[in-house]
Amino acid sequence: MTDREPSISSVEARAYTVPTDRPEADGTLVWDATTMVAVEVRAAGEVGTGWTYAPAAAARVVADLLAPVLVGHHSPLAPADAQAALVRAVRNAGRGGLVGMAISAVDIAVWDLGARLLGVPLTRWFGSAARPVPVYGSGGFTTYDDDQLAMELEGWVTRGLRAVKIKIGESWGTRGDRDLHRVELARSVVGDDVGLFVDANGAYDLGRARRVGRRLDELGVRWFEEPVSSEDLRGLALLRDTLDLDVAAGEYTHDLAYAQRMAPVVDCLQVDVTRCGGYTEWRRIAAAAAALGVDVSAHCAPYLTAPVAAATPGLRHLEWFHDQVRIVRELVDGYAAPIDGALRPADVPGHGLRLRGERAAEYRVG
Numbered sequence: 129m130t131d132r133e134p135s136i137s138s139v140e141a142r143a144y145t146v147p148t149d150r151p152e153a154d155g156t157l158v159w160d161a162t163t164m165v166a167v168e169v170r171a172a173g174e175v176g177t178g179w180t181y182a183p184a185a186a187a188r189v190v191a192d193l194l195a196p197v198l199v200g201h202h203s204p205l206a207p208a209d210a211q212a213a214l215v216r217a218v219r220n221a222g223r224g225g226l227v228g229m230a231i232s233a234v235d236i237a238v239w240d241l242g243a244r245l246l247g248v249p250l251t252r253w254f255g256s257a258a259r260p261v262p263v264y265g266s267g268g269f270t271t272y273d274d275d276q277l278a279m280e281l282e283g284w285v286t287r288g289l290r291a292v293k294i295k296i297g298e299s300w301g302t303r304g305d306r307d308l309h310r311v312e313l314a315r316s317v318v319g320d321d322v323g324l325f326v327d328a329n330g331a332y333d334l335g336r337a338r339r340v341g342r343r344l345d346e347l348g349v350r351w352f353e354e355p356v357s358s359e360d361l362r363g364l365a366l367l368r369d370t371l372d373l374d375v376a377a378g379e380y381t382h383d384l385a386y387a388q389r390m391a392p393v394v395d396c397l398q399v400d401v402t403r404c405g406g407y408t409e410w411r412r413i414a415a416a417a418a419a420l421g422v423d424v425s426a427h428c429a430p431y432l433t434a435p436v437a438a439a440t441p442g443l444r445h446l447e448w449f450h451d452q453v454r455i456v457r458e459l460v461d462g463y464a465a466p467i468d469g470a471l472r473p474a475d476v477p478g479h480g481l482r483l484r485g486e487r488a489a490e491y492r493v494g
Contacts, residue, residue, distance in 0.1 A: 176241025235406025
């Protein structure tokens with residue numbers, strides 16, 4: 129940092145837990161609330177904002193491990209340098225999981241702050257013009273009955289979304305008949321012209337995933353997400369080579385090395401900007417995937433991801449996830465609905481998003 133560059137003066141994190149609008153579950157987890165950990169980074173009278181979806185303890189990681197590394201030591205005009213310092217600081221705490229989510233939120237906030245100080249949109253700072261980024265509707269939880277599922281799917285199609293995704297793998301893959309019934313229902317609702325995706329959240333073993341996958345191929349499903357555990361790289365590769373549909377995984381990617389192991393065994397690598405290490409690591413991961421000829425898809429966080437996605441060659445789409453869209457719509461200034469099935473990054477400094485403090489305060493925890 130030079131004397132002419134502004135120094136980060138504060139880093140603050142707060143957690144907000146928002147109840148779901150109805151009970152939700154996928155193949156391996158049940159939940160009734162989602163927690164957002166939001167970070168604000170300040171310098172030279174400006175504020176940058178980032179967040180992640182993580183347990184409230186991530187806010188303590190920010191306060192105890194990350195903030196002291198940045199305040200007074202780094203400039204928001206050099207975000208990659210700041211992120212490198214964060215990674216060095218957590219050596220003994222571990223790089224992934226909760227710590228990786230905290231780093232991601234801070235990194236996003238630093239990039240946003242730097243772009244605001246420069247007076248440029250983030251996409252422009254990343255070196256690209258803003259362009260529409262396709263989104264797909266995501267939800268279709270295993271707790272939904274047929275009517276609820278159909279209503280959600282119809283809503284996405286009415287919005288102009290060209291692809292939709294539902295959860296399967298119910299009860300750790302033991303409800304295969306119901307899984308396929310729900311896929312058949314989804315196909316009948318959206319028709320043949322809308323892409324149909326499914327997400328098993330790692331619920332199946334390899335044999336079940338292969339058997340279900342063959343039926344999914346017959347139904348014209350285009351995308352089979354986490355058919356087996358993301359840790360089963362061999363299983364993912366076998367399914368990719370066996371099935372016609374695309375096999376996708378990678379939402380737990382927490383750094384470039386993880387992505388380099390995952391990319392060769394899938395048809396499309398998923399990356400979550402709120403988990404992988406923020407914008408800094410996203411750009412490295414996308415470059416590595418491109419070198420292997422593998423497309424990238426954004427896991428969740430569509431509004432934070434849109435600016436960097438628009439600057440990413442080989443980007444297929446963003447996941448417009450029910451829970452997180454609902455939270456952003458309620459708690460964040462800068463929300464905009466997709467137009468013609470796509471989000472366009474805001475033409476304002478930074479990413480154009482800001483937490484509504486008074487509204488969010490109702491959900492604050494910890």
